[in-house]
Amino acid sequence: MKWSEISIHTTNEAIEPISNILHETGASGLVIEDSQDFDAIRNAPFGEVYELNPDDYPDEGVRIKAYLPLNSFLIETVEEIKQAINNLLVYDIDIGPNKVTISEVKEEDWAHAWKKYYHPVKISQKVTIKPTWEEYTPVSSDEVIIELDPGMAFGTGTHPTTVLSIQSLEQYVNKGDTVIDVGSGSGVLSIASALLGAKEVFAYDLDDVAVKSTEENVKLNGLENKITAKQNNLLDNVDMKVDVVVSNILAEIIVRFVEEAWNNLKKGGFFITSGIIQNKKELVKDKLKEQGFEIIAMNEMEGWISIVAKKNS
Template identity: 70%
Template sequence: MKWSEFCIHTTNEAIEPISNILHESGASGVVIEDPQDMMKGQTDLGEIYELNPEDYPEEGVYVKAYLPMNSFLGETIEGIKQSINNLHEFGIDVGRNVVTLSEVQEEDWATAWKKYYKPVKISERITIMPTWEDYTPVSSDEIIIEMDPGMAFGTGTHPTTVLSIQALEQYLQKDDLVLDVGTGSGILSVASVLLGASHVHAFDLDDIAVKSTMINAELNGVENQVSAKLNNLLEGVEQEADLIVSNILAEIIVRFTDDAFKVVKPGGYFITCGIISGKKEMVLERLKSSGFDIVETNKMEDWISIIARKPESR
């Protein structure tokens, strides 16, 4: 089968919404080529990349999707372009927004993309490992999360995932009940259980995300402690939680801070990420107005995580 590679030159801020548009349009793979990955080299956490600088833009990022070449391809591409243009209405900067198309043979795509995904140590205790790689733990307390990136992957681990897991490692307590809002691949759900959570309820509007969460939970032997279902944020959720984690766009986070405050227990935490630096104050103000105290904020590249806490007395 022949595939069409759809490449959009955009911004870091637009990566996740554009990836969602591509998934919903039937993309059978998404690659994110970010020039900042070229500068990481070997970090304090042990990341090593072997990447070609010629594959990367001088500024912004490339988001590439793979679409089957069929009679509907033209209509699909036009629909994708329109949806990306509509992101301006949500205040999302899509940057250059330049689209290019090229033809790819299935056998080339099916194997070549794996060069982008290697084992990576993202925190003091956690290493993420793709299913096809061999990896030997370097310490007895190291936690290995085995992941199949399936239909979404990038050049290493995205800063929002790293920030989220580092926060979970610090604030999640043994036997906590966790809500993962906008679960995506399910990596935060899996990490929560491996860090000691008794159970995680994972929610997403994308059926692919729900299925991916359970696949990755099973890969890591935690499928009995993770429940994933289709749901719009915390709408209709009454389950009390010790901790809520949400790695989604700032514009989405501010829509459910009141609901998060209702369901998290007094003294419980709300970990939010997916926040571009320019949207930090908007999210902080919304969290405070819902009743949360701000515990700390952290930054990696241009991304922010916020850890908020529900006061004991309310």
């Protein structure tokens, strides 16, 4: 089977929404080539276990690559993708150069080529994310290893929004806690929560592909008895009391379920949010405060913001 590689030169800010657009149009084999990765490696506080080839990355911004079947609908599909990306401007998302290119590739060339971008990475004091096909030896007795296979649809778990989320989980999840992960994707935040001590985790995502990916990664880590993955729209019809709600989603979506997060948290519980760009920070903060949350922590990485809010009453 022949495939077309679609390459989009854009900004770090647009990674999440464009990745979602590509996924919704049936694209496979998502690869993110981020020029900021080199600075991140040089400044990494937890050490680094791999090297990047600068030839694989743009001089500035981000290249997002995915793969589409080479068929009679290709032109229409590409046009749909272009239009959807242009529509992101309505939400004040900087799409940068927005240069879209198409090239033909053979299936055997791309089916495994994307794996070269994915290596073990220590992203916090305790947590290291490791692809299933890589060998890795823990460097400390308390190191937590997340086995992750992103398949061809999800990221590798090392994007700044995910790193910020896991660093917050490491700080605020306690042994025996119950956690809700809203928008679970590959399940990496659910898995991190369980490995960091949570006794029970509920992973919700509207996308059934994400639910299946979460279930597969949960099995890889032997956590079937702790993590329940379910298709659900945010926190609709969810009624329980938990210690932590975590969500790595766009700011515009976070503000839609702040009240539901509040209602599902115990007194003293934490709402960990990530996926927030700088110019949406106040939007999320204001909504959290309006609901009654206390903002107890804010962290930034490569232009992305995470906020930790506490329910005190």
